Amino acid sequence: MTAAVLDHDSADAHEEHPTSLRIDSRKLAIWTFIGSECLFFAALITTFVIYRNSHATGPGPKDVFEVPLVTAGTAVLLFSSFFVVMALNGAQEGNRKKLLLWLSLTVLCGCFFVGMQVYEFTGFMHKGMGYSTNLFATSFFTLTGFHGTHVAIGTLWLGTLLKDAYKGRIPPNKALNLEIAALYWHFVDVVWIIIFPVVYLMSLFAK
């Protein structure tokens, strides 16, 4: 949420001269926020690893996880990272068509990923794995739900930027508006880069 707030809100009262580090405050802020987020996800992932095998009651990883589906989700998220970087490229070059094309693809990817997660969670419910069925389920849903919320917020954020881009409000000198959203989006992606092997593959592999 902090990240979204930073968009459009750098009011350094003295733009007359460059900032001390010669970068826009918003960019520094989003990196600071990302640094802080590392600790959020580190705590969540550790909790999951600790409770990964606590599924005496109800289904465990091997009963519910579907590698193909999640691999698809992972691929989509990776692609979206590529797409958004291309969109940023377009924005910086002032190429509105390029910007619109890649940015819409990114937003689509975001929607697809969230959809994948909803589908996945629904499937788990049908297999008898609710939020509080066992600790494995609880920590899984908490971790991936937290990540999914990040993806959803990112998708909304990029969506508003898509609207801006469509209206021509992201000229090259405002490409930074997209850049900070993209940084956030990449971070969400790298978190999934960790979650995919640690949560899915390793849990399935254990024992």
Next chain:
Amino acid sequence: MATAALDPAHATSPKRSVLVDWLTTVDHKKIGILYGASAFIFFLIGGLEAEVIRLQLMKPDTHLVSPEFYNQLFTMHGTTMIFLAVMPISAMFFNFFVPLLIGARDVAFPRLNAMSFWVFLLGGLFINASLLMNAAPNGGWFGYAPLSSRQYSPGVNMDFWALGLQILGIASLAAGVNFFTTILNMRAPGMTLMRMPMFVWSVLVTQVLVLLSFPVITIALVMLTADRNFHASFFSYNVAGGDPMLWQHLFWVFGHPEVYILIMPAFGIVSEILPVFSRKPLFGYSAMVFSMAFIAFLGFGVWSHHMFATGMGPLADSFFSLMTMLIAIPTGVKIFNWIGTLWGGSLQFKTPLYFALGFIAMFIMGGLSGVMHAVAPADLQQTDSYFVVAHFHYVLFGGSIFSLTAGAYYWWPKMFGRMLDEGLGKVHFWLMLIGFNLTFFPMHFVGLLGMPRRIYTYPSGLGFDGYNMASTIGALTLGVGFLVFIYNVIRTWRTGAHAPADPWGGATLEWAIPSPPQEWNFAVEPTVTEKDALWAMKRAAGVKVLPEPPLVSGKGIHLPSPSWWPLFTSFGILIFMVGIMVKGETHGFPFGPISVFGVLLTAFSIFKWSYQPVDHPTSH
């Protein structure tokens, strides 16, 4: 945009009622005052709770309050003092003075700054509202599971705590991002990192600690909330094999850095005051910076020294013992450097110096008892006894509060344009020093004599009686001390002498501008050439005190415009949390309609906020 042609009316904020002005302000100085005022009220509430605790413990087998209420009192006292008093009083100084000290017009994100404050205030009111419902948190400020689980705390008490701290965490994290960015990116030309005032360094280090430790407690609180409200069992062993120990680890991974979050700003304030009143620069500037950074870094590697009694095994005990002792080295360096600053100086005994010296003297004692805790076997005897209570009050009261009070006397003229009364200030100091030592020094003894913490009463015959009586008398003395302070504030408000721009012969930039500062801080942006920027300017001009700076019209100065959205965003967050407490679950969906409304309000406010122009519309 660097627009020269501005609506001149804008710069003087016309046509807004006083109330609207304060509710929508994005001026870091006003936000600072708001922080200070609300935090001081919370401080008084927390102090009142402490006085009741002391009255209850004055004599053995007292029945002034019920055990249940006593538990609420000490939980609220700890929570209030840490999260609602010391942190936000520090935040008052961050807000008011960081931009002034680095020569900036405002913080990097003024509206985010306003949101931090409103979220903090609403969070604080939320937690304290529990007192009105006679359902205040009662599981200790550390909220150990499984005592804090639904099974053993069935009421809403710990919901107030868990949700309230999450609200406050949002405020701290937002402020952390904001001040980290501000300090790194908004410094006046020429102010390199190693020319920054020590207070600014302390804020920077504090914000790093906030940014890296608050996420961990947030996650822990989310899991506790899930345990309490959504049938999870992260920390409840009996349902599905959850482990209460995980809570302790997560809590202290946050909890130890939190201790430094409380003390670092105090280091910074004292490091500003001592040079000014000894008329001599800070001794060993870079050693001070590095020791602070080192303390902060080590602060992440010592959390388990709060858990020696859990039986972690000799390897872990030794590791955390040694790491903790290591922290004493940079801390010692800081104390020696402060004394080195005074050495050979020309000490001007004004009230701020009194409190700063009190800080050093008391903090030494807190540090020494801290080393005793680092000795793990000895800590087995001391932890959870009154010895620990004595130790951390020497650090948090003798340290933080003495220093924050010093800061209040030091910076009051700059904030409000009037001088606090010196005589009353010194009365305040002596009452506080005597009261403080009378309260907490005996606690060392009574702790070593075997009095556990957090007990609502104790039997006679264990030798506790005299010490407790002394502590209670001391606590009442402390209370009188703060009444003197309040009287001083009121008197100064009405009849205090007007403050010049530079009453103390200051070393830093804030003393170069009028007291109180005008909305835009610096009419002309300062250029910094060395440490102690103002002293350098005075030396260059060959004067002891610069001529009084003229008030300017502010025409053409570009300022961020006020906004309602930070306030609305904060309400959205509050409503979301209230929704979780009121209705934990609806047909398997964890959030009730109130929470959904809160999320929508937050999202809507942020959306509007994002598209609201940063500056006054006419300036575009």
Next chain:
Amino acid sequence: MSTQSVAHDQPHASGGKYVQIAVILFVLTALEVALFEVSHEAGPTGFGALLASHFVVILLALSALKFWFVAMFYMHLKFDLKVLRYVFASSLLIAVVVISALFVLFTYNRTLWWATGVWK
């Protein structure tokens, strides 16, 4: 916001570079899944078993590599101001070290390994 005046525009990678990275990321992910499948189906001996015995290490190495590529190129850390690298790297370092330590400590804490006479 006058970003032009802010001299932050370090040279960024080109579109072609981004495509290359995308391919690498895709291949690495495929490798992860392949590693998982091979290890999962592996018999007691042979190459599969070798992979299986180092499954966690290889998997974490592959992920770290992907992480590095995204952070360095897509997030421009390679081209951008050093301070951003420090901010991210130090947070990541603290996160990894503290949380790993917590994990180890927590796991050992569940045993009574020291009380059973090892240290006598």
Next chain:
Amino acid sequence: MRYLHVPRPWYRPVGLLGALAAVLVAGCSGPYPQSTLEPRGDFAAMVDSVFMTTVYLAAVVFVLVEGALLFVLFKFRGKPSDADPKQIHGSTVVEIIWTIIPAVVLAVVAVPTVRTIFATAAVPATSPDGQPPLKVEVVGHQWFWEFRYPDLGITTANELHVPIHRTVDLRMKSADVIHAFWVPQFAGKRDVFPNRETRLWFTAAVTGEFPGACAEFCGTEHARMDFYLMVDSAAAFTAWVDRRHADSTMMYTGAPKHAADSVPLASMDPKVARGKQLFTTKTCVVCHSLSAMNPFKDQIGPNLSGIGTRKMIGAGWLPNTDENLREWIEHTQKVKPDVLMKGLPPISDDEAAALIAYLRTMR
């Protein structure tokens, strides 16, 4: 700007001295049966020795540093009109010196610390009296302590009997929330958890009665979760164990070893007989056992074997007088709010007296 009076030099430290004096006066109120400073066993003695090392070092550091601070305050007083002093920015040599000195002091503390950590970690294999350590299982409850002796087959509550010179090997857990077991004169604290075992050990060097307490906040009545450690001579301990066995055997086999139970109900003192009946009809028996041997595991209330002669009731807190026992039985929730002993059928003074008479026969 108004510059107020400068306090006379002599009166500056008076505040602190006054505080110290008050403390010393207040301190004259011993004895201190729960003191950590008077170790009565090996574990506590080791801890005390390393603690005192730090105290002496800390005292030296304290005097030197606070002394330096005071010296500076008197020596370098300035007047507003004074010229600026020499502007010194620091001294690398001095700073290196005062980095090294604390490091050395800490090293002096660190060595005995680590040694003591390892020395106290594991239970010694044999006791000073040559026997293997006495195993005791400690179970913390909201808000009382349960003690089981697995090798002796007996259970008791709130009074831990141990023989002198025999190392006690405590294996501890909790029935509900986290508590901490603490007998300051014998050992440091150790937390007890619901889901894992923790260990602690000590060897008592003197006989006597020593108070202990719960040191981890555990809910409403945390303050009233005390207990007594009874260090007996070897003979007294054996007698105590025999007594527990005898009482309990009688209860299961009917063997006439106990004054109250050797006689049939009809020929018993009618008051005691009524008390015995009431113990069942007033549902006491649901939560409490009067037998030390083979009681139900995880019983809700404390085991009451030998309650007639225990030193304290209400978890090591109220003296075991008839008056206190009556108050406890009739108005438990008033005496100790929130304990689980609630929702009982009302008990009249008469009935309480009968119950007490019966309980007093449990020796």
